[in-house]
Amino acid sequence: MNAWPLLGVAVVVAGFAWRKNPVLVVVVAGLVSGIAARMSIGDLLALLGTSFVGNRVLLLFVLTLPVIGLLEHFGLRERAQAWIAGFRTLSLARLLIAYLAIRQIFSMLGLIDIAGHAQTVRPLIAPMSESAAERGLETQALDANESAKVRALAAATDNIGRFFGEDVFLAFGAVLLIQGFYEHQGIHLEPLAIALWALPTAISAFVIHAIRIQFFQRKLKRAHATTQTGAADVAR
Amino acid sequence: MLRVEHIYWLVGAFLLVAAAMNARERRWTSAAFWIVLSAPFLFGEAILHANAAGSRWPAQAMGVGVIALGVFAARGGLRTHPDANDAVERKASAQRLGNRLFVPALAIPLVTVLLVIGSKYLSVGGVALIDTAQTTLISLGVACLVALGVGLMTTHASFGRALGEGRRLLDTLGWAALLPMVLATLGSVFAATGVGDAIAAIVTAVIPADSRIACLATFALGMLVFTIIMGNAFAAFPVMMAGVGLPLLVVQHGANPAPLGAIGMLTGYCGTLLTPMAANFNIVPAVLLELPDQYGVIRAQLPTALVLLAVNFILMWVLVFR
Numbered sequence: 156m157n158a159w160p161l162l163g164v165a166v167v168v169a170g171f172a173w174r175k176n177p178v179l180v181v182v183v184a185g186l187v188s189g190i191a192a193r194m195s196i197g198d199l200l201a202l203l204g205t206s207f208v209g210n211r212v213l214l215l216f217v218l219t220l221p222v223i224g225l226l227e228h229f230g231l232r233e234r235a236q237a238w239i240a241g242f243r244t245l246s247l248a249r250l251l252i253a254y255l256a257i258r259q260i261f262s263m264l265g266l267i268d269i270a271g272h273a274q275t276v277r278p279l280i281a282p283m284s285e286s287a288a289e290r291g292l293e294t295q296a297l298d299a300n301e302s303a304k305v306r307a308l309a310a311a312t313d314n315i316g317r318f319f320g321e322d323v324f325l326a327f328g329a330v331l332l333i334q335g336f337y338e339h340q341g342i343h344l345e346p347l348a349i350a351l352w353a354l355p356t357a358i359s360a361f362v363i364h365a366i367r368i369q370f371f372q373r374k375l376k377r378a379h380a381t382t383q384t385g386a387a388d389v390a391r
Numbered sequence: 392m393l394r395v396e397h398i399y400w401l402v403g404a405f406l407l408v409a410a411a412m413n414a415r416e417r418r419w420t421s422a423a424f425w426i427v428l429s430a431p432f433l434f435g436e437a438i439l440h441a442n443a444a445g446s447r448w449p450a451q452a453m454g455v456g457v458i459a460l461g462v463f464a465a466r467g468g469l470r471t472h473p474d475a476n477d478a479v480e481r482k483a484s485a486q487r488l489g490n491r492l493f494v495p496a497l498a499i500p501l502v503t504v505l506l507v508i509g510s511k512y513l514s515v516g517g518v519a520l521i522d523t524a525q526t527t528l529i530s531l532g533v534a535c536l537v538a539l540g541v542g543l544m545t546t547h548a549s550f551g552r553a554l555g556e557g558r559r560l561l562d563t564l565g566w567a568a569l570l571p572m573v574l575a576t577l578g579s580v581f582a583a584t585g586v587g588d589a590i591a592a593i594v595t596a597v598i599p600a601d602s603r604i605a606c607l608a609t610f611a612l613g614m615l616v617f618t619i620i621m622g623n624a625f626a627a628f629p630v631m632m633a634g635v636g637l638p639l640l641v642v643q644h645g646a647n648p649a650p651l652g653a654i655g656m657l658t659g660y661c662g663t664l665l666t667p668m669a670a671n672f673n674i675v676p677a678v679l680l681e682l683p684d685q686y687g688v689i690r691a692q693l694p695t696a697l698v699l700l701a702v703n704f705i706l707m708w709v710l711v712f713r
Binding site for chain 2 (some may be wrong): 156157159160163164167168171175176177178179181182184185186188189191192194197199200201202203204205206207208210211212213215216217218219220221222223224225226227228229230231232233234235236238267270272273274275276277278279299300303304306307308309310311313314315318319322330332333336337339340342344348349350351352353355356359360362363364367375389
């Protein structure tokens with residue numbers, strides 16, 4: 156066994172740790188692994204090229220950018236914030252937990268790419284979350300750090316909903332990958348048998364993250380309650 | 392028939408427009424970056440066909456292109472430009488257009504769903520209008536066009552304005568937009584150069600194979616760590632399954648393969664929540680949402696991922712050995 160290609164892994168770890176430009180780190184890691192495996196330059200370049208082309212589906216989301224950019228230019232985010240501000244009872248926790256549930260259920264039905272960071276989180280869910288969070292506070296306005304945390308939580312909620320829903324969907328790649336792997340080893344399983352075993356984890360993920368969202372909201376409220384009394388103390 | 396390739400051409404054309412706009416402003420690095428990146432979309436099928444037919448120079452040229460993209464990204468010539476409308480103008484426009492602004496944004500998921508469901512019935516003379524192998528992706532592409540049309544009608548803006556705004560967001564994303572693609576490429580390179588085999592060999596050399604719980608813990612942690620390193624549970628699964636799951640857990644200890652596979656994969660997903668290597672989920676949104684910390688999304692996911700990891704381990708322990 157040739158252990159030298161592991162150098163590529165080391166390059167990745169070191170590059171990310173030193174916060175070098177991630178694209179460059181990854182390209183260098185690929186080259187290092189290839190050279191360490193004694194591939195010829197021609198083979199390595201062809202491998203890079205065909206793999207790159209084979210993964211181009213991952214950039215498909217840029218097609219959403221013209222319409223999203225246009226709508227943002229005309230005030231989509233401002234409108235989303237104003238709209239959510241109109242609901243006096245919709246708290247941050249209710250908004251995000253509802254989004255988590257919808258995202259998970261849609262993913263289970265195979266509708267994985269209908270939502271996402273570019274399509275729904277940046278234009279809608281993130282500004283809605285900020286506005287819902289702000290409304291629940293005694294002292295007004297989140298500081299920059301808090302509103303960044305709210306946006307990060309919105310993105311995290313999208314990821315968790317997606318990941319732990321999609322595996323329950325029959326025709327999803329992960330299920331087919333598992334089935335294909337076993338089939339290759341002479342173990343025959345129906346995709347449905349595999350997909351159903353993803354349900355306990357899917358339910359656990361929903362419960363765990365929903366509780367965390369509740370905790371986040373409570374902490375935010377408490378922080379703003381104490382800053383108010385703190386300010387009052389100083390004034391006195 | 393509408394194939395996913397047609398949608399890719401659309402992506403390529405948009406990237407070329409972005410390049411042209413940058414070139415007009417003499418931002419040469421950005422222009423070159425988007426031009427090179429348009430190649431896999433405009434010529435992707437041709438490159439793969441040529442390579443399969445034995446003509447390797449197009450694929451090799453693309454490989455050189457990947458290296459060039461890495462260099463352009465590191466040169467940092469990619470910059471953001473502010474929205475031409477300031478906050479006050481946007482607020483006024485938001486008030487004027489009201490909830491009509493939501494219609495095009497919601498049209499993207501809605502039209503996608505309708506097309507996915509309806510694609511079975513869309514056919515002319517027995518030939519499906521939408522390639523059934525890639526229904527969701529093609530539907531998403533068409534939905535973006537429909538939404539753009541609706542958006543232009545709602546805002547009375549010109550098509551050029553929409554391209555300009557799209558290009559503004561694209562430049563804001565910059566190299567982060569590209570990262571998922573190069574990471575997936577690295578996954579393929581790791582697989583082809585035997586990185587997976589090397590790690591599996593090391594893992595099996597150090598664990599006590601006759602302890603059930605040690606094997607299961609190695610499998611779970613292996614899925615987690617591998618996914619964190621490679622950024623993708625799909626890449627970790629075959630390695631850990633071939634190294635630990637199948638020979639030790641299924642064959643030696645009689646584990647039930649269905650729950651082991653399903654929950655094992657989801658244990659890898661906990662790793663996906665924790666790694667900057669899964670850039671499209673963890674780094675791209677941090678840039679999109681203008682977070683000050685590029686690991687902000689990962690931080691928000693960390694507690695959920697760790698608790699879920701423990702739950703997954705318990706689930707496997709209970710369900711797999713029944």
